[in-house]
Amino acid sequence: MALERGIKGGVWFSLIDKIYAERTLQLAWEQVQSNAGACGADCMTVAHFAKDSQTRLLAVKEHLTKGSYQPKPVRRVYIPKPGSSEKRPLGIPTVTDRIVQTAVKMVIEPIFEREFAEHSYGFRPGRSCRSALRRVEELLQGGLVHVVDVDIKGCFDSIPHQRLMELVGERIADGRVLVLIESMLKQGIMEQAGEMEPEERDEGTPQGGVISPLLANIYLNPLDHLISRSGIEMVRYADDMVMLCRDAQTAHSVLQTLREWMAQAGLELHAQKTKIVDMGQPRAHFDFLGYRFWHGKTSGRIRRVIRPKSLKKIRETLKPFMRRTSGQSMSAIAHLLRPRLAGFFNYFKHATASSLAEVDQWVRGRLRSILRKRAGHRGKGRGLDHHRWPNSYFVRLGVFNLEEARKLELMSLRVAANF
Numbered sequence: 001m002a003l004e005r006g007i008k009g010g011v012w013f014s015l016i017d018k019i020y021a022e023r024t025l026q027l028a029w030e031q032v033q034s035n036a037g038a039c040g041a042d043c044m045t046v047a048h049f050a051k052d053s054q055t056r057l058l059a060v061k062e063h064l065t066k067g068s069y070q071p072k073p074v075r076r077v078y079i080p081k082p083g084s085s086e087k088r089p090l091g092i093p094t095v096t097d098r099i100v101q102t103a104v105k106m107v108i109e110p111i112f113e114r115e116f117a118e119h120s121y122g123f124r125p126g127r128s129c130r131s132a133l134r135r136v137e138e139l140l141q142g143g144l145v146h147v148v149d150v151d152i153k154g155c156f157d158s159i160p161h162q163r164l165m166e167l168v169g170e171r172i173a174d175g176r177v178l179v180l181i182e183s184m185l186k187q188g189i190m191e192q193a194g195e196m197e198p199e200e201r202d203e204g205t206p207q208g209g210v211i212s213p214l215l216a217n218i219y220l221n222p223l224d225h226l227i228s229r230s231g232i233e234m235v236r237y238a239d240d241m242v243m244l245c246r247d248a249q250t251a252h253s254v255l256q257t258l259r260e261w262m263a264q265a266g267l268e269l270h271a272q273k274t275k276i277v278d279m280g281q282p283r284a285h286f287d288f289l290g291y292r293f294w295h296g297k298t299s300g301r302i303r304r305v306i307r308p309k310s311l312k313k314i315r316e317t318l319k320p321f322m323r324r325t326s327g328q329s330m331s332a333i334a335h336l337l338r339p340r341l342a343g344f345f346n347y348f349k350h351a352t353a354s355s356l357a358e359v360d361q362w363v364r365g366r367l368r369s370i371l372r373k374r375a376g377h378r379g380k381g382r383g384l385d386h387h388r389w390p391n392s393y394f395v396r397l398g399v400f401n402l403e404e405a406r407k408l409e410l411m412s413l414r415v416a417a418n419f
Helices: 022-035 046-050 053-066 095-113 129-141 161-169 175-185 212-229 248-265 308-321 330-348 353-374 391-397 402-417
Strands: 074-080 087-092 146-151 233-237 240-245 275-278 285-288 291-295 302-306
Touching: 022 046, 022 053, 022 095, 046 053, 046 095, 053 095, 095 175, 095 212, 129 233, 129 240, 129 285, 129 291, 129 302, 146 248, 146 285, 161 175, 161 212, 212 233, 212 248, 240 248, 240 285, 248 275, 275 285, 302 308, 302 353, 308 330, 308 353, 330 353, 330 391, 330 402, 353 391, 353 402
Parallel strands: none
Antiparallel strands: 074 087, 146 240, 146 275, 233 240, 285 291, 291 302
């Protein structure tokens, strides 16, 4: 009701009691529990917390009520970046800190959500990667083929705390909530070896935290509205963004505007990865949210294919289940592959048939190599193996087929359209 009526001056007071309310903490705990996830620096798992959750939640409530709550350091882990020798740093908060962050997010998100730009899709209620990708496709088809492909260098790790807190403070005046959010920003970092970085940091919202995406959206929201006022079409998902223009001159102009904004915001564009792409030219392409938008050489149409890094990632995910020395039956292997391939298809089903067929062929090739070794043949799969174990053999085994799943998806859409 308050959101609908509006608040005098647009500033919100007395929010801390909404955060430590038992109902809020219970809902936050249920969300953290359903998401599972790794343990933090204190090594407490979600399952361990669940054994005495009500007592623990009451203790959290007491600390928040008294203003004595102090987040523990986040546990630093590094995950591979597909197609790169670099690794992406994540900061894993403790289960307790994830609950508190979720409670804070539940209370403050609706306040800021009303002010976020229409073209911001990342980590927002009712929005998704699919919505962002669909919008990019619509704009390209509408003739906006001069694309500013933007890459912010270490965005989450570079956001200045002072400026971020000023933006949060424009809408939230509850000092205890502001102190709580700032304490989350300044959490120490526990490296895997047990070494802890200094507590005081003045920049960064570590990836892995529940509240980090919301804070990043708050920080980038002024940029969203700046670009909107200039009349440029933009699609942003967290720190991944593209700007689509009708001509090259406009694209160069908006890139200059972007550089100026980043400089005053304390952020930096990646010099090699930020570029202008003319999608009106054959073979032109840019990557966005796991897909590659590609201008075909012969068809002249802009199509969505699977980004090479995404292909490499799914192969690395599936390889451990398809080792040539695997002792499992082929049916058991097919059973293990199925949910992973189905999940991959659920996201990439809008890619071209040839992109999906490429993954199918690779999977069958790996499986034929296993069968070849078991038959006592050396080397990798050969041409005759396609006759020994044709595609229909893998269908009977129950191996998930991406290309066939795409055909069934299209068929169901056609049937639905006729009703």
